[in-house]
Amino acid sequence: MSLAILCLLCLAPVGIAADSVGFGTTPERDRAGFFALEWHGAERYELEQATGPAHEDARILYRGPDAGTLISGLPNGEYRFRIRAEGDEAWSDSTVVIVEHHGLGRAFLFFLLGAGVFTVLILAIAAGRRLA
Amino acid sequence: MTVPADSAILPPGIAWALLAAFSVLWVALGWYLGRNNKTAEDHMLAGRNVGLALATATAMATWVTANTTMTAPQLALQLGVWGMFGYSLGALGLILFAPLARRIRELMPHGFTSGDFIRLRFGKFTWRVFLVVSLIYAFGWLVSLAMAGGVLINALSGIDYRVGMTIILTVCVLYTLLGGLRAVIGTDFVQTIIIILGVAFIAWLTIDKVGFEAIHFNLMEERPELLNLLFPAAIMFLFNNLLFGVGEIFHSNVWWSRAFAFGRSVGFRAYLLAGLLWLPIPIVAGFVALATPALGINVPVADMVGPLVAAEVLGLTGAIVVFIVVFAALASSLDSLLAATSDLVTRDIYRGHIRPRASEQEQFRATKVMIVLLGLLTWAAASYRGEIPVVGSLAAVLYFTGAFVASAIWPVVAGLYWRKTNPMGAALGMIAGTGLGLVGYFAIGFYVAALIGAAVSLAVILLFTWLAPREFDWSRLAEAEPRNGAMANGGVP
Numbered sequence: 001m002s003l004a005i006l007c008l009l010c011l012a013p014v015g016i017a018a019d020s021v022g023f024g025t026t027p028e029r030d031r032a033g034f035f036a037l038e039w040h041g042a043e044r045y046e047l048e049q050a051t052g053p054a055h056e057d058a059r060i061l062y063r064g065p066d067a068g069t070l071i072s073g074l075p076n077g078e079y080r081f082r083i084r085a086e087g088d089e090a091w092s093d094s095t096v097v098i099v100e101h102h103g104l105g106r107a108f109l110f111f112l113l114g115a116g117v118f119t120v121l122i123l124a125i126a127a128g129r130r131l132a
Numbered sequence: 133m134t135v136p137a138d139s140a141i142l143p144p145g146i147a148w149a150l151l152a153a154f155s156v157l158w159v160a161l162g163w164y165l166g167r168n169n170k171t172a173e174d175h176m177l178a179g180r181n182v183g184l185a186l187a188t189a190t191a192m193a194t195w196v197t198a199n200t201t202m203t204a205p206q207l208a209l210q211l212g213v214w215g216m217f218g219y220s221l222g223a224l225g226l227i228l229f230a231p232l233a234r235r236i237r238e239l240m241p242h243g244f245t246s247g248d249f250i251r252l253r254f255g256k257f258t259w260r261v262f263l264v265v266s267l268i269y270a271f272g273w274l275v276s277l278a279m280a281g282g283v284l285i286n287a288l289s290g291i292d293y294r295v296g297m298t299i300i301l302t303v304c305v306l307y308t309l310l311g312g313l314r315a316v317i318g319t320d321f322v323q324t325i326i327i328i329l330g331v332a333f334i335a336w337l338t339i340d341k342v343g344f345e346a347i348h349f350n351l352m353e354e355r356p357e358l359l360n361l362l363f364p365a366a367i368m369f370l371f372n373n374l375l376f377g378v379g380e381i382f383h384s385n386v387w388w389s390r391a392f393a394f395g396r397s398v399g400f401r402a403y404l405l406a407g408l409l410w411l412p413i414p415i416v417a418g419f420v421a422l423a424t425p426a427l428g429i430n431v432p433v434a435d436m437v438g439p440l441v442a443a444e445v446l447g448l449t450g451a452i453v454v455f456i457v458v459f460a461a462l463a464s465s466l467d468s469l470l471a472a473t474s475d476l477v478t479r480d481i482y483r484g485h486i487r488p489r490a491s492e493q494e495q496f497r498a499t500k501v502m503i504v505l506l507g508l509l510t511w512a513a514a515s516y517r518g519e520i521p522v523v524g525s526l527a528a529v530l531y532f533t534g535a536f537v538a539s540a541i542w543p544v545v546a547g548l549y550w551r552k553t554n555p556m557g558a559a560l561g562m563i564a565g566t567g568l569g570l571v572g573y574f575a576i577g578f579y580v581a582a583l584i585g586a587a588v589s590l591a592v593i594l595l596f597t598w599l600a601p602r603e604f605d606w607s608r609l610a611e612a613e614p615r616n617g618a619m620a621n622g623g624v625p
Contacts, residue, residue, distance in 0.1 A: 032365045032577050033357055034210040036434070066432040072210050073355025101357075102576075107364035114371020114583045117590055121378065121545065125231055128549030 021045070021085050022092045029098045034072035037095075042085035050080045055094070074099045141443040142451040147289030150452065151296075154459055155303040161322070162307025162315035162467075182317060184402055187394045190320035190468070191406035194386060195226055196327050197465035200414050201458045202280050203530060205438030207369075208418035209431065211579070212358030214366035216418030221370065222377030226407030229381045233391040233399030235548055239609040246388035246544075247480035252609050253547045254555035261559045262543065263480055265536045265566060266383055270473040271513070272533035273380075274506065277466045278514035280435070284458045287439040288451050297514050300459070304466040305507035308474075309500055313393060316467045323460035327413075330457030335416040337446050342423045350425035358422065369579035372534065376582035379537030382544045386472040420445075474502035534582030535569025539589040546593055551604050557596025565589030 021041035039045060044065050050058040062069055063086060071079075078098050082091040182190070200219075207215035240249060246266065251259040278301045285296025307315055348359070357363050381387045391399050421437045429444050431437045439458065443451035478498045483490050490498065543558035569585030 032210075032579070033363060034434070062430045064430060066430050068432040070209060070431045070434045070437070073212065073351070073358035075357055102364035102368065104362060104364055104367075107362075107367040110368040110580055110583055111371060113587050114375065117583070117586050118371060118374060120590060121228070121541070124545050124549060125228060128231070128545070129235070131549055131551070 021083055021088070023081070023083060023095045026081075026095045027097055029100060031100060031102055033074070033099070033101055034070060035097060036068060036070055037081060038068040039083045039092075040067060042088075044086035046084050046086050048082050048091070050094075051077060053080065053094075055080065055082070071097075076100055141448065142289040142455060144289050144291060146448075146452065147285065147291055147455065150455055150459070151285070151299055154456065154463075155299065158303055158319055158463055159307045159310070161319050162309075162311035165311045165315040165318040182390075182394045182398065184395075184398050184405075186317050186321055187390070187398050187402035188405045188409070189324040190317040190464075191226060191387075191390060191402055192409050193320040193324040193327060193461070193464035194390075194468040195222070195381075195406065195410050195465075196324075196413055196461050197277060197280075200410075201327075201331075201417050201461045202284065202435055202438045204414035204418040205421035205441070206434045208421040209358075209424060209437050210434060211366040211369055212355075212360065212363050213422075214361070214363055214370060216415055216422075218366065218370045218373045219414040219418060220411055221374040222414065223407045223411040224374055225377035225379075225381035226403050226410060228378060229387055229391075230400045230403035230407070232382065232544070232548060233387075233394070233403050236388065236391045237394070237396060237399055239548070239606060240392070241610060243392050243609075244389075245476050245479045246383060246385045247476055247484070249388070249547065249609065250543065250558075251480070251484070253604065254543065254553075254558050258543065258555050258559040258562075259480070259484075261562050262383070262540065263476070265540050265562055266385065266476060267473070269380070269384065269533045269537045270386075270469060270476070271506075271509070272530065272536075274466070274469050274473070274510040275513045276530045277462055277469065278510050280458070281462050281466075282514065283433075283435055284439050284455070284462070287436040288443055288455050294515055298511060300462060301466070301507055301511050301514070304463055304470060305503060308467045308470045309503050312499075313389065313471050316471050317393075319467065320464045323464040326460040327457055327464075328409075330453050330460075331413055331416050333453055334420065334442055334446065334450065334457070337450065338420055338423060338442070341445055342426055346426045347423050351422060354425040365577060365579055368577075368583070372579050372581070372583040375538045375541065375586040376531065376534040379534070379539070379541045379582060379586065383537055383540035384472065385476040386468050389472045389475055470503050470506055473506055474499050477502045477506075531578035531581055532570075532573060534578070535566050535573055535585040538582035538585035539563075539565025539569060541586050542589045542593045546597070550597065551606070552597055552601035553593065553604070554596040554600050554602050556600075557593045560596065561589035561592040564592050 022039065024038035024040060026037055027035045037047070039047070045062070045067070046060055047062040047069065048055065048058045049061045050056070061081075076099055078096060080094040080096050082094045084091045200222075204216065204219045207219050209215075211218070236243065236249070240252075243249060247259060247263055250262040254262075278297050281300030282293040282295075282297030285291050285300070286293045289296075307319065311318070351359055387403075390402075394402055417438060420441050423441055423445065424431060424437065427441065427444055429441055431440060439451075439454050442454045446453065478495055482498045482502070483495060487494065539562045542561055543553075546553040547558065565585040565588040568588045569581045569583075572584040573581035
């Protein structure tokens with residue numbers, strides 16, 4: 001019994017840290033290619049990014065007092081982020097963001113639409129005085 | 133989210149000193165330049181005879197703004213190299229407005245506002261739709277500029293966002309109030325010199341200290357899509373930004389009031405030169421943001437990236453230079469927008485709808501009251517940065533207005549050049565373009581709203597004009613100030 005209490009006491013700070021440091025609202029899916037992460041619960045933080053559930057390829061993205069970051073420039077894929085107070089052992093739960101860029105077909109459709117409108121605009125101004 | 137004072141690069145003492153010095157400088161210049169303003173026409177149009185140097189400087193300085201110095205880096209970090217180059221396409225708005233400015237001056241020698249043109253060309257209904265579009269845009273831009281001021285001061289010095297935003301807004305309201313367009317143009321000239329020298333200095337130091345290779349290597353390692361020329365959202369953004377810039381300039385009274393104020397043969401050359409001078413500035417400003425991975429800098433909020441990176445790379449001197457440059461850029465746009473929007477409200481709402489026979493002196497007073505009211509409204513909205521969905525970041529606010537302004541491109545172009553444009557088509561083009569553009573903004577992203585708005589507006593105007601063409605006599609546009617004092621064609625309620 002006393003051993004169990006001792007174990008709980010040892011775990012308590014870790015449990016508190018893991019509970020108090022965490023992410024705010026994060027997007028589940030990102031189409032634009034950029035998104036913001038926000039976190040809270042400590043004065044200094046460590047933010048980690050990985051691609052697999054076991055965080056084998058994890059790398060520290062940020063270490064410091066800021067409570068958020070802008071993520072951009074990632075290729076399509078599933079990305080996992082977790083946060084902790086700097087110096088703590090325990091990490092928060094992972095938050096997962098799936099980056100899935102718009103399709104190139106849609107992108108070029110808008111590009112061509114824009115090019116068409118722009119061409120009409122140039123012609124309208126260039127020929128404008130004569131037409132008027 | 134704000135930057136804590138202990139992690140800011142600029143000591144608060146220096147930041148307060150800079151704020152105080154430049155606040156006094158702009159307000160004193162505003163008072164000095166506007167001391168001879170006696171009538172509403174002096175206050176609103178600076179005597180209609182601004183020369184080429186001042187005209188070019190004011191057009192360029194007004195277009196170098198929060199958009200350029202702070203949103204261009206944000207877009208480079210979000211959308212990569214296309215974000216940066218796409219932003220520079222905004223120069224085409226100025227360049228393409230050059231022939232329009234000449235035509236506006238020819239057709240409307242007595243014109244005051246862009247609203248005057250729409251009222252005379254298309255009648256009451258289209259005029260009112262246009263006023264809604266134009267005022268929503270002007271307000272969105274004002275709020276984004278005030279936000280940029282607060283973000284800049286907070287990012288560099290740790291001074292609270294609301295305090296910084298309030299100071300910049302108050303300074304601009306004060307000197308615009310004192311000097312009108314004459315003060316705006318005069319301060320713009322000084323601010324242009326500061327902006328060009330400052331941006332060149334920052335670019336030179338950044339390249340010298342970080343280097344292209346390190347920037348490229350770290351981007352490839354950490355944010356490879358930013359270098360991808362087939363980045364889908366960035367491809368969609370290219371023409372969206374171009375048309376957004378064109379829409380902003382073609383419809384806004386900021387640019388029309390200058391077309392009326394510039395000397396008769398000055399407008400074309402001034403806008404052309406200003407566009408060419410502006411073109412490289414977003415690329416230089418945006419490039420700085422691509423150094424983020426190489427420098428290991430965290431960017432807590434997207435719109436802080438420019439000041440944060442520049443200050444980090446360049447240290448205290450750099451932070452001071454960035455502070456001065458962006459303060460000048462913000463002030464040069466805020467004042468222009470305050471002046472032009474207050475003119476539009478005075479002329480088209482107060483005189484057009486409330487007191488059609490208002491005297492010169494009444495209009496003069498009303499313009500000043502409007503400047504103060506606009507300042508207060510802007511302050512209230514900018515105070516809620518991050519707490520209202522569309523008031524999230526600078527780009528989010530700015531591109532929200534994209535659907536509105538891009539849908540106004542065609543009423544202006546078709547109104548100036550096509551004799552048979554259908555007035556109802558012009559109104560419905562703005563309504564449908566704005567509506568569908570906003571659908572695109574929320575359903576797809578900010579990077580398509582203006583593009584959809586412009587395309588839909590064009591389709592509607594072409595359809596209506598083809599089905600029901602309406603002849604127009606161009607000489608009617610010269611009737612902006614009829615002899616009896618009342619506004620022509622729908623000015624009396």
